[in-house]
Amino acid sequence: MAVPSRVIAIEGGFATVEAFGVTRTCNLMLLSDPVGIGDYLILGAGGGFAAAKVAAADALVALEYLEEVLADGRA
């Protein structure tokens, strides 16, 4: 499972992203699409690289589901 993370800062090919109150830094080298503040990224296993950029609408639906997973005690 992965958590869509919102980009809050970008510097030198790296983005700082936030999800569920946790911030992480990831490498943007694997992405072909341009990334900006406010975009949502999916991080690869280990979190070191951004694996994909996802549309905000898709990210918000996924985050709502993941909140349910947490509330259900399944994460």
Added chain:
Amino acid sequence: MPFSEARIDLTFRLAGDAVVAVRVDSSRQTQAARSLAGRRPDQVVAMLPTVFPLCGTAQALAGMAAIERASGIVVDPAHVLARRMLLLGETLCEHGMGLARDWPALLGEGPDLGSARNLRAAAARLKLLLYPSAYWNRPGGGALEPDRAGLGSAVAAIGGEIAHLLAADPEEPAASPAALSDWAQGGASAAARLFARIFDDGLADFGATDFLPMPSNGPPDLAERLESDADGGYVARPACRGRVFETGALARHAGHPLVAPLLAAHGNGLAARLAARLAEVTESLRDLSALMQNLSDAPSAPTPGVARGCGLGLVEAARGTLVHRVELEDGVVAKYQILAPTEWNFHPAGAMARGMIGVPAGPKLLDRAWMLVNALDPCVVCTLMAE
């Protein structure tokens, strides 16, 4: 509350001069799919690639297959073919990420991120080149309008990146063990150097154990075990009458001309498992090109679905057999289950754990175990420890 990333911790217990036991601690969220209940089937399928992005295409395809079976929807063969192309593209991308990033790391070399990015971009393009309105993941099938010229370019780009990462036409090392050995000794790519290391250090049989390949249609008792899995124990630790199958490239390509002789000579150790991934790359490239010739752009409308039923969707993803099961009631999901390949291969009695029993202790133990982890390729982060 933070959302913890899942991982698998492997602990090798040493006694005397060998590994005598392997403990597998998994924090994978194997029950999370149950929280999909209450949603419409199309909403679930749309979410799957975002929530389960590793092999996200395979996840959506398995979900669509399960939902279509539960609903009694018959999909046009043109969509079946197009979906197969998407799956092959993802399989090539996943194995390519191994070639570009994971295999060099096993040698202490840096990744080829440029090639990895190009490969992912080319594989991602397949979706819009087949389904320009973006509805590739719609139960029953979206608007299939293949751009044949664009697809030809994308498939050529995928093949070109794979050839770059291997520093060879993929067919060459995959032709036979002798061809693999020649290519490996040439050492022109990280993948070649990894095979050379494995053969030179006598590691071809490292991790070999009893070979229990996943049957081509999944475990024979799959449907009933999932149906009766009230507490989620089966999807967390699957087994079939006491057997824990090995799933993935080796199970699928055990009879390949490159793989079969290695399997006979060295068992299901590093050489056969990594060679099976090379074999799968060549087979997938060949299949992708062949399927492209048979694409149709005028699929019939799907048969209307029913609102109640139960369905199983089984897809051979890059890492192995991926299964989704759904129960529909009144047009919404009443129950959803996912059984992923990692639960077989990294089961406490699975191929990884069994393969490490009896392995000699020593300063290179964890480095070699890492090679085996990469050969089996779990879908989460893994940590290794010896005690």
